[in-house]
Amino acid sequence: MSGQKAFSESAKSGKVLLAKCSKCGELHLGTVMFCAKCGSRKFDSQEVDARGTVATYTIITVPPDGFEKYAPYAWVVMALDGTDLRISGFMAGIASPDDLPVGVRIRVTGDDERGVIMERD
Amino acid sequence: METVCVLGAGSTRYGRLDESLVEMIANASADAIDDAGIVPGDIGAAYISNVFGIADKQVHLGPVIMSRLGIPEKPSLSIESACGSGSVSFREAYANVAAGFYDAVLVTGAEKVTHTTTAWTTTYFAYCSDFFYEGSAGASFPGLFASMARAYMTEYGATEEDFARVAVKNHENGLLNPKAHLRKKITVDDVLGSAVVASPLKLYDCCPFSDGASSAIVCNEKFAKEHGGKYVKVIGSGRGGSPSALQDRNHITTIDSTVSASKAAYKAAGITPKDVDFAEVHDCFTIAEVVNSEDLGFAKKGEGIGAAREGRTARNGDIPLNPSGGLKSKGHPIGATGVGQVVETYEQLTGAAGERGIKGAEIGLTHNFGATGASCAVHIFQSV
Numbered sequence: 001m002s003g004q005k006a007f008s009e010s011a012k013s014g015k016v017l018l019a020k021c022s023k024c025g026e027l028h029l030g031t032v033m034f035c036a037k038c039g040s041r042k043f044d045s046q047e048v049d050a051r052g053t054v055a056t057y058t059i060i061t062v063p064p065d066g067f068e069k070y071a072p073y074a075w076v077v078m079a080l081d082g083t084d085l086r087i088s089g090f091m092a093g094i095a096s097p098d099d100l101p102v103g104v105r106i107r108v109t110g111d112d113e114r115g116v117i118m119e120r121d
Numbered sequence: 122m123e124t125v126c127v128l129g130a131g132s133t134r135y136g137r138l139d140e141s142l143v144e145m146i147a148n149a150s151a152d153a154i155d156d157a158g159i160v161p162g163d164i165g166a167a168y169i170s171n172v173f174g175i176a177d178k179q180v181h182l183g184p185v186i187m188s189r190l191g192i193p194e195k196p197s198l199s200i201e202s203a204c205g206s207g208s209v210s211f212r213e214a215y216a217n218v219a220a221g222f223y224d225a226v227l228v229t230g231a232e233k234v235t236h237t238t239t240a241w242t243t244t245y246f247a248y249c250s251d252f253f254y255e256g257s258a259g260a261s262f263p264g265l266f267a268s269m270a271r272a273y274m275t276e277y278g279a280t281e282e283d284f285a286r287v288a289v290k291n292h293e294n295g296l297l298n299p300k301a302h303l304r305k306k307i308t309v310d311d312v313l314g315s316a317v318v319a320s321p322l323k324l325y326d327c328c329p330f331s332d333g334a335s336s337a338i339v340c341n342e343k344f345a346k347e348h349g350g351k352y353v354k355v356i357g358s359g360r361g362g363s364p365s366a367l368q369d370r371n372h373i374t375t376i377d378s379t380v381s382a383s384k385a386a387y388k389a390a391g392i393t394p395k396d397v398d399f400a401e402v403h404d405c406f407t408i409a410e411v412v413n414s415e416d417l418g419f420a421k422k423g424e425g426i427g428a429a430r431e432g433r434t435a436r437n438g439d440i441p442l443n444p445s446g447g448l449k450s451k452g453h454p455i456g457a458t459g460v461g462q463v464v465e466t467y468e469q470l471t472g473a474a475g476e477r478g479i480k481g482a483e484i485g486l487t488h489n490f491g492a493t494g495a496s497c498a499v500h501i502f503q504s505v
Binding site: 055075088 | 239240243244247253254255256257258259260261263264265267268269271272275316317318319320321322366367368369373
């Protein structure tokens with residue numbers, strides 16, 4: 001399975017696919033091919049619970065093709081618990097900044113035609 | 122290495138243009154050739170930057186332009202690097218002249234998109250993101266910069282009103298630029314009251330989609346002197362890269378490619394940010410100008426917003442940013458923008474900027490990036 005496909009499959013079950021460098025231990029998202037720290041291309045893949053906090057986000061009111069029927073929605077960057085990594089995704093039902101304070105707990109709940117799906121935890 | 126110079130420049134008006142993409146490129150190129158006092162046969166090669174040629178039914182632009190200029194035998198290279206295409210293209214021109222491959226080359230950037238719909242441009246521009254992680258989950262370009270803006274507001278306490286001041290300042294500058302797309306004075310209230318595109322960014326925080334083409338003649342100093350026209354020296358050139366997705370940046374409100382490109386350019390020029398008299402920076406959104414002012418070393422991290430608030434970046438401030446009006450008011454024909462900044466800098470440093478001229482300016486800097494700053498080029502110019 002390609003790295004992107006495997007990443008999406010993990011997201012479907014609420015997980016995030018990570019790749020831990022076998023040589024230096026640096027943690028990456030599962031789509032990586034060479035370690036950004038040491039250059040090694042050997043990794044141990046692991047799935048972890050995709051839970052974390054809102055690092056930042058936007059509420060999109062002028063959407064790209066395919067997202068018209070979902071607007072307004074949030075595009076969110078989540079800081080993944082227990083790591084220095086972040087992942088991005090789609091969140092429905094967010095119309096005002098009051099609906100989603102930065103720092104609030106969220107999790108990945110799926111992956112479909114809207115990309116990685118996130119919800120309040 | 123050869124000393125590299127800009128000998129001539131030309132640009133169409135930016136805005137909604139009737140000419141085809143090819144006609145715009147040919148017109149701006151011919152103007153730059155005339156301005157330099159040379160003929161097309163003097164050019165050794167051409168670098169043509171463009172992103173959405175497909176929207177005007179023409180890709181592989183290089184040979185088409187060479188044919189229109191009557192030099193079909195000359196080599197050309199078509200370059201795409203999202204909104205940073207123009208500066209990357211200029212860098213290739215610079216590198217080839219510096220290396221001695223050519224005495225003189227043409228660099229032209231262009232874009233034509235205003236005949237398409239907002240939905241088309243929003244969709245296609247999103248292809249410039251790291252699509253698997255960003256565009257595929259509904260991120261638009263304004264959305265990506267809006268995420269940067271919210272992170273900046275959270276971290277440094279900036280307000281939407283602070284960002285609005287950047288737009289107001291660039292519109293004031295653009296009023297003095299006869300080739301600018303949006304020549305209209307606006308107020309902070311106009312910005313705050315404009316429609317939300319991607320919260321917290323509103324329509325007037327965003328640059329427009331523009332048509333337009335800009336050109337420059339890049340040559341070695343011997344060629345410049347022999348051809349007698351006014352020229353400026355390129356004293357520093359730097360390139361940099363950042364993770365393509367915002368999520369992978371060390372710091373969401375720092376664009377690493379700007380930091381590394383500008384450090385390389387300052388080092389090559391032997392100067393510091395304090396020596397720069399003005400800069401044309403990539404203000405695709407108001408937040409971008411604030412972040413750029415920090416990443417280029419004009420303000421400390423988190424203090425760029427204060428510099429904007431206090432008017433330090435205005436035309437009469439201590440580091441004028443975007444005297445042309447910037448992407449915000451002058452316009453953003455994405456393949457042209459990086460070359461357009463060079464045109465502005467050439468005009469500023471040769472006394473051809475008219476009313477918007479920065480008095481006594483001797484050193485100007487151009488900064489242009491692709492997407493959310495995944496790719497970047499910075500150049501430093503000095504008057505002769």
